[in-house]
Each structure stands twice: as C-alpha cells, then as structure tokens.
Amino acid sequence: MKYELVSGFETHIELQTKTKIFCGCTTQFGGEPNTHCCPVCIGLPGTLPVLNREVVRYAIKAGLAVHGEIAEVAKMDRKNYCYPDLSKAYQISQLYAPLIIGGYVELSNGRRIRLHHIHIEEDAGKLIHRHGDTYVDYNRGGVPLIEIVSEPDIRSIDEAKEYVEKLQQVMRSIGVSDCKMQEGSMRCDVNISVRPEGSDKFGTRTEIKNMNSITNIAKAMEYEYDRQVDLIESGGKVVQETLRYDDASGTTSSMRSKEDAHDYRYFRDPDLVTINISREEVEELRAQLPELPAEKCKRYIDELGIPEKDAQLLTKYRRISEYFDEAIDGVKSPKTVSNFIIGQIFRRVETENDKEAFDVATTPAQLNELVKLLDSGKIRNNLAKATLEKMLDSGKGVLEFISESDMGGMDENALLELCKAAVEGNPKAVEDFRNGKEKAIKALVGNVMKNSRGKADAQAAEAKIKELIG
Template sequence: MKYELVVGLETHVELLTKTKIFCSCINGFGAEPNTHCCPICIGHPGTLPKLNKEVINLAVKAGLATNCHINLKSNMDRKNYVYPDLSKAYQISQYNIPICENGYIELSSGKRIRINRIHMEEDAGKLVHKGGDVYIDYNRGGVPLIEIVTEPDISSSGEAREYVEKLQSILRYVEVSDCKMQEGSMRCDINVSVKPVGSCKLGVRTEIKNMNSVTFMTKAIDYEFERQSDILENKGEVVQQTLRYCENSNSTESMREKEDAQDYRYFKDPDLVDIVLSEEDVNKLKKSLPELPDVRIKRYAEDFGVSKSDAELIVKYKNAADFFEKASKGLQSPKTVSNFIIGQIFRVIETESEREKFNILITPNQLNELVKLIEGNKINMNLAKKTFSRMLETGKSAADFISESDMQEISQSELEEICKEAIKSNSKAVNDYLGGKEKALKAILGNVMRQTKGRGNAQMIEEKLVNLLKNS
C-alpha cells in the first residue's frame, strides 16, 4: 500500500525584547549562568509577575504578518508540570484564548499552510547534564516566547523546510525574532503521522521534540515517515509517543509513551489580569509593519523583471533584499544586479547564517557603478564578472581594476582591425572552422577578447568574425 505523510509543526520563537516576559531582567543569549535572574524569574514564593507590553506588540505583529485573526481579549494561564527547568512548577502560557488564531503562510506552490494559533508564554531554564548530574541555568527562564502551531497541512519534508524558512524570513522582516535555530531562539516540535494515500482519516501521530536545525528536521520527518509506513505495511500499530531525534544515527528514539500523557491542569493565572486590545492598537501595529517578503517577491518580479525564483532567493534574506534595492537604483536592468547577487555574492557567502548577515566588503553603490558600466556598453559582461570577483575579494571599486582605456567603447573599425589580425594569426583554427569545426571559432574569439581587454561585446565579435570568415 502507498502511504502519505501528514505533518503539523509547533514552532517556539524567542522574542526580540530587551527584557524578560514577567520581570525586568535582560533577555539575552550567551551570558554567564544565572546572571540574568531575579526572584521573579527563579520563581520565589511571594513574587508577582508583570507582563512586558512589548511582548504583546511583537506577538500581535507576528500574527498580523502571518494573516492571523487577533483576539482583542485574551489572558494568561498556568500550565502545571514538575520539572527542574521550571522552578515555579508551572509555566505561564495561554490556553483557551491565544492572542492570535486562524492564519496561514503561503508556500511558493501557492499551497497554504494554515496556522491554528499563536500564543505567548515564558521559556524554561536550561538544563546541562554532566555525568548524570544536572546543572541548571535560569537565564533563559522567563524569556518571552511565542508558539506558532500549524494545522496538519504539511505533506512532505520539503514543504516543512519551506514553511520554516518562510516563517523565519517573515519574523526577521517584522523584527519579532532573530530565529537563530543554532542558538535556540527558534525550535520546532514535529507531529508526524501517515495514512493510506487518499484516506481522510488521520493516523496515530508521534511527536518529535526540539529540532534545532532545518536539515535535521527534514531528516527526522523522512525517517519517521519510513518508520511508520513500515509498521503499517507489516500490519503493526504506530504507538502514540514523544520521540527524540538522534543526529548521529539519523533515527528517532522514545522519550515517553502515552501512558504518562501529561495532565497539565491548566487554569487562569490569578496573578495576571486580562489583556484587552483595541482595534486602534491593532491597526497601529499593522501600520508599523514593513513590507513583507511575499509583497517584495511580487514587486521584484513585476517592477524589476526579476524571475520569481530569483526574487525568492534574494528576498529570503532581508539584508540581501535591502542591498539589491539600493544597488538597483536608477538602473535599466535590476535583473543584472540580482544575477550578481545570486551568481557571485551567494557563491562567496554560502551558509544560511552568512547570507542572513550579508557581511560583504562592497557597498550597494559599488555594484551599482559596475552595472552602469555594463549598461553604458563600457565593459562587457565577462570583464564585469571578473572585476566583480576582485571587488568582492578586496572591497575596492570597479575603477580600481578597470583602466580608463579599458572603458572606452571600442570603435567598429578598431574591432574589425583586431578581428582581421586574429584571423591572420590563427590559421589553424581558421582552417578547422572553415573545414566544419564550429568550435574552432571559440579560439579566435578568445584571442580577440584578449586583445580588446574586455571592451568588446562577445556576441558582436562573434558575428563580426563569422562575417569576415564567410567573405574570406
């Protein structure tokens, strides 16, 4: 039997606030353990939480940017569980009424991944296990989070990757989170089940906790799909359980089964009062949103003549997109700029995090000047590409590599002279070409290009050579 994959994702995202959600300690990564702590965030009795206003603003922004409905009235609840990462023995979260509901993110195929809800909560502390002992750092305890929960709409690991990367991109554009998976400011729990192709009934699902890399997430989904399909194929039953993904063996192992399924005894946190927003508050936040990735992609395609796939590649990284816009100012063909970014800059900065930072030596203006030289027919594409590589290596401008004489447009008569000269001095290639070896023309062309030092346009030279050879 053939099976299809059903995946839903729960993504935890740490918010870019200055302080924690319920106290005024710093919200920051990488400090000495337990130095961002106070009696509130380490859960001393008698302390009272006070909600950070910015957390609400950022949660609402995240909701607006993912097409959610904003609940004007919501509240905080207690989720009770006993574990050392949570010193109060309860996490303050949202249960019945999350701040945002019913949104979606659209994939490039046009398929929508529906978002069931986005709720606000506090992060737990970090446990470090050493030789069976546990060391606890509460710096992360009380860091504001939003949890973004999708419907089970994802049907391949590729879609899961696209969804997560798109979510990252959106949340970075609206400056809600830096979404650094390697630092834990974005983490995914994956719910996976399989069902016979075409069946409406969902299968028993397993949950894989705490994925902190997109690549491992896709591997875990693929592995779990195979594992569950095999079980069903052999007439077995998938057990509902929580799993952990092991990177080394690329497999999943059980953390806990359903028997001890958690009973969190949620109830409204009596220490915190209701959150009431006005339409005006929400509209204000809506107006403060920058242009979102989808809108940018459309604009680049429609106004700048960049292909949709190229636009998606650039827009994914806000800094790259900003660079593109600045470098394209006043140009006839912004597409040339996007080609340089994708073809050359992205070849130098390869990793996701490098592209996100977009730390390169040259300024948008320097690329703009270079493309202007191409558009003005001062240099050809070949020379421009070579020059651009050197610019990227050194941070110098085009003018540092191209001399005045290189930039003078070559005259037709001069070009013809050089072509004739090249035909004379390459008799072997000429004979080969005239004997039917079309490739031999390349050798003569190369010779001419060298002589013109990149001033001539390759296509023009080729035409000229063919003409001269025809009449020879």
C-alpha cells in the same frame, strides 16, 4: 497499501526583545551560565511577573504577517509540570484565550497550511549533559516565545520543509526574531501520523520534540513515517507518545507518553492582568510591517522581470533583498544587478549565516554605479565582472579600477587588429570552427576580450572574426 503522511507543527520562536517577558533581564544569547537571570525569572518566592509590552506588540506583528486575527482580549495561563529546566514548576503560557487566532502560510504549490493559533509564553532553561552529570542553565528561562500551532495540513516532507522555511523568512523579514535554529531561537515540535491514502480519518499521532534544523526535521519525519507504516503493516498499533530524534543514528526513541492539555492542569495565572488590544493599536502595527517576502518576490517577477528562481533567492534573506532594492535604484536592467549578486557575490557568501548577515565589502551604491556604467555602454560585461571582483576584494569604488580610457569604447580599426591577431594566433580554433565546431569561435572572441581588457563589444568581435575566417 499506500499510506498518506499527515503532519502539523508547533513552532517555538524566540522574540528579539531586549529584555525577558516578565522581568528586565537581557535576552542576549550565550553568556556565562546563570548570569542572565534574576529572582523573577527563576520564580523565587515573593516575586511577581510584569508582562513586557513589546512582547505583545511583536507577537501581534507576527500574527498579522501570517494573516491571523488578533484577539481583543487575551489571558495568561499556568502550564504545570515538573522538570529541572523549569524552576517554578510551571510555565506561564496561553491556552484558553491566546493572542492570535487562525492564519495561514501559503506554499509554492498554492496550498495553504492553516494555523490554529499563536500564543505567547516564556521559554524554559537549558539542561547541559556533561560526563554523566546534568547541569541547569537558566539564562534562557523567561526569554519570550511565540508558539505557532498549525493544523494537521502538511502532507509531505517537502511541504514541511517549505512551511518552516516560509515561517523563518516571514519572521526575519518583519524583525521579530533572528530564527537561528542552530542557537535555538526557532525550534519545532513535529506531530506526525499516517493513514491509508484516500481516508479522511486521522491516525494516532506521535510528537518529535525540539527539532532545531530543517535537515533533521526531514530525516526524522522520513524515519517516523516508515516506522509507523511498518508497525501498522506488521499488525501492531501506533502509540501516542513524545519522541526524541537522535541525529547520530537517524532514529526516534520514546521520551514519555504524549500529554494532552488536561495533563498540565492549566489555570488562569492570578499574577497577570488581562491583555486588552485596541483596534487602533493593531492597525498601527499593521502599518509598520514591511513588504513581506511573498509580496516582494511577486513584485520582482512581475515588475522587474526577475526569473522566479532568482527572485526566490533574493527574497529568502532580508538583508539581501534590502541590498538589491538599494542597488537597482535608477538602473535600466535590475536583472543585471540580480545576476551580479546571485553569481559573483553569492560565491563569497556560501553559508546560511553568511547570507543572513550579507556583510560584503561592496556597498549597494558602488554596485549601482558599476551597473549604470554597463547600462550606458561605457564598459562591457567582461570588464564589469572583472571590476566587481576587485571591488569585492578591496571595498573600493568603481573608479579605482576603471579609467577614462577604459570607458571610451573601441574604434573599428583597433577591434579589427585585435580580431586579426586572434585569428592568426589560434590556428587550431580557426580550423575547428571551419570544420563545424561552433563553440571554437568563443575561444577566439575570448582572446579579443582579454587583449582589449573588456573594452571590445563581444558581438561585434564575433562578427568580425567570422568575416575574417570567411
């Protein structure tokens, strides 16, 4: 029997406000343990929380960016449970009246992963296990989160990966979070079940907690899918439970039985006021949203002629798309700019962190100047590529490496002499070409381009060489 994977995600995203959700402590990542906290965020008796208005505004932007409906009235609730990283023994969250209802994330295959809701809440502290002892660092406690809860619409591991990537792109592009999974500012709880193909009845789900890398999400889902299928086919039953994933062994293991909402004894937080959102404020925040990655990708393809794969690479990271937008100002061929970025510049920014920061020595204005020289025919592509490498090494502008004589082009007689020298100096390539090896001509053209310092026209050189060879 074939089985279908059914999955939904609860994605926790830390918001990039300067201060925490209910106090004035910094949200900065790192720092010495227990130095970014105060009596309010660790819940000492007699303290009262005050909701950070920017948290609400950031959450509304996030909701709008994923097509959600902003509630006019939202309320804060207490989620009660005892764990060492939760100093108050309850977490201030939302259940009964969340800030954002509905929404969706559209995948490349056209399917929409529906969102049930998005709510705001405070993050918990962090447990550090060392040499058999456990320490608690409350620096993260009280950092503002949004939790994005999807419907169980995901049907494959590839869809799951794309869903997380799309959320990451959108939240980064609107500036509400850096979504650095390696630092915990984006974490996923993965709910997964299996059912016979063609069935419309959900199976028993398990939840894999606190996944902080897309690679591990894929591995954990693959293992858990296989485990559940094997269990069912051997006559067993899947138990609803919360699991942890061990990336060393590539397996999941039970943490506790899976809780439902009633297990947390939610009730309205008596210390916090009702949140009232005006339609005017919602529209004001909607107007502040930048062009979203999906919209920008479509514009690059439809209006600029960028191939779909390249457009997706350019829009995956906010800084790269901003760099590209500035570098194409007034150029004839935006695709040339795209080729330089994806080809030469990407070789120097290989990691996810490098691409996210996109801190390269050549400014968009400098790249723009280089491409305009190429557009105008003053320099050839080979010279432009070589010049860009020098610009990226030094941070200097185009004119530091290209002289007036370089921009003068090459007259017919000079080109003819270089082509004759290439033919006379490379008899093996000439013989190969005469014997039907078409690629041999490239070596001869390359010789001309090298000796002309990129000034020659490659097509004209190839035609001249073929004429000389006969």
